[in-house]
Amino acid sequence: MNLDLSFHLDAGLGSKPALDPDALHDVLVVGAGPAGLNAAMYAARKGLDVAVLGKRKGGQVLDTSAVDNYLGLDGVDGEGLAERFLKHLSKYSVPVLDGAEVVDVFSQGPVHSVVLSTGESYRARALIVATGSTPRRLGIPGEDRFAGKGVGYCAICDGPLFAGKDVFVAGGGNSAVQAALDLAQMSRAVTVVHRSRLRADQVLVDRLLSHSRIAVLLGTRIVEVTGQAAMDGLVVEDAATGARRALPGDGLFVEIGHLPNVGPFAKRLVLSEHGEIVADARGATSVPGIFAAGDVTDFPYKQIVIAVGSGATAALSANEYIARTAF
Ligand SMILES: Cc1cc2nc3c(=O)[nH]c(=O)nc-3n(C[C@H](O)[C@H](O)[C@H](O)COP(=O)(O)OP(=O)(O)OC[C@H]3O[C@@H](n4cnc5c(N)ncnc54)[C@H](O)[C@@H]3O)c2cc1C
Structure with missing residues (x-):
């Protein structure tokens, strides 16, 4: 099988005639x-x-x-x-x-x-x-800088890269909770961070809250992704008091739709x-x-x-x- 990768995104199609608007x-x-x-x-x-x-x-x-x-x-x-x-x-x-x-x-x-x-x-x-x-973004400092270097938007896709690591999931709906449950099968620890209450189906919430490797931080906003070459943690803020603290971690999956x-x-x-x-x-x-x-x-x-x-x-x-x- 020929898997020649020499074709480039910009190549090959320049010679095509423009589409005929009358056709x-x-x-x-x-x-x-x-x-x-x-x-x-x-x-x-x-x-x-x-x-x-x-x-x-x-x-x-x-x-x-x-x-x-x-x-x-x-x-x-x-x-x-x-x-x-x-x-x-x-x-x-x-x-x-x-x-x-x-x-x-x-x-x-x-x-x-x-x-x-x-x-x-x-x-x-x-x-x-x-x-x-x-994908919806959090729009916080460090999110763009560490996209692909810890920050991801698809736990189904990139979860296996975080086997044995500590990861966060941002969000409180079904996709966030499902992502946390999936990640918990391979990661060392998973922390779900959400600014209000969980909106996922009760059956998923029950599984989430009873999982030994998953922690849930509600009423908490993620305000910054930190790191050097790659992400090394988050700064989170208590929604009620405004108190901030740093949490170490290797990955963040933004699952907010x-x-x-x-x-x-x-x-x-x-x-x-x-x-x-x-x-x-x-x-x-x-x-x-x-x-x-x-x-x-x-x-x-x-x-x-x-x-x-x-x-x-x-x-x-x-x-x-x-x-x-x-x-
Ligand atoms: C960071 C990231 C990592 C991912 N990793 C994986 C992975 O590892 N494995 C996996 O299976 N999936 C992954 N996904 C998901 C996957 O990329 C999508 O499911 C897939 O690309 C969807 O294909 P699509 O053709 O439906 O839409 P898209 O890929 O979104 O393509 C839509 C096309 O429509 C064009 N378009 C939009 N609006 C208009 C308009 N008004 N007029 C003309 N054109 C328009 C866009 O420019 C684009 O060409 C990832 C997604 C993200 C964001």
Whole structure:
């Protein structure tokens, strides 16, 4: 197998013609992360005329230092994985417009149009929305500096790097509590820090509070991440008294939710209570001909392999939809 990594994110696609604004494409994929790129490949392999419009080629994978949980690609770095995705897609000559932000969407009968921030608009028989999500941040000193050097946003992804270490989890909802329980299986000690009361399901809270390696600090704000080359602890503040103290530790998982990048699709599509696009098992949304995939949807678990799989599902569904619809 050839695993040539010489393809670069900026390479290869510069010679593609710009998309024709007058053409009626079969599929336009909005978003160039794992979900969108795989959707585009599956659509191209079905012989559909497809293009990708994405703000940032590669998506969140570019923010990931090492990906250890993508089957068959052990320990690939995030940028390397994005390069492989793009290189594979380039085999099918699919145009990928980088820096293309979709700011509006409208439909005339079964034809859907998207408008870019630059004013150009493009039309398609089907849209696949794969605009991903953005992890919520604490917004405190040291958070950015130690991101990837102790501070993480995905315990499922990076938890194993903290085996035998002392870690903190910021947050009090289901994902924070589940992250603490998962981390406690491998870390030496886990401390959940939350500014108010726990909002997770009672069954999870009971397991959390009875776990011998988990401590819970409620009414406590994290105000700073400290360290030198890597994170070495936190400064926390008592929400009632304002008293501050330093706590040593090797890692901090910020598990306070994701903001789905629904953008202009919010006004067209039914959203979940968490603001995610509601999509069925086939990736169909509330509007015929508009499909969704990856982190922007209400599918559980925000992971690369899941985004990739849902991109394939959305493309196959779009193909069936186009075949049975009169345009
Ligand atoms: C720090 C970090 C580490 C992670 N580590 C791992 C890991 O080790 N393993 C793992 O499985 N998962 C990991 N994840 C999660 C994983 O990266 C995501 O689940 C995955 O990238 C989701 O893919 P996606 O295609 O749905 O969305 P994204 O990757 O978010 O891609 C969305 C795409 O849509 C574009 N976009 C957004 N809005 C618009 C718009 N209006 N117009 C046009 N384009 C738009 C974006 O620019 C981007 O191209 C990590 C996440 C983070 C933040």
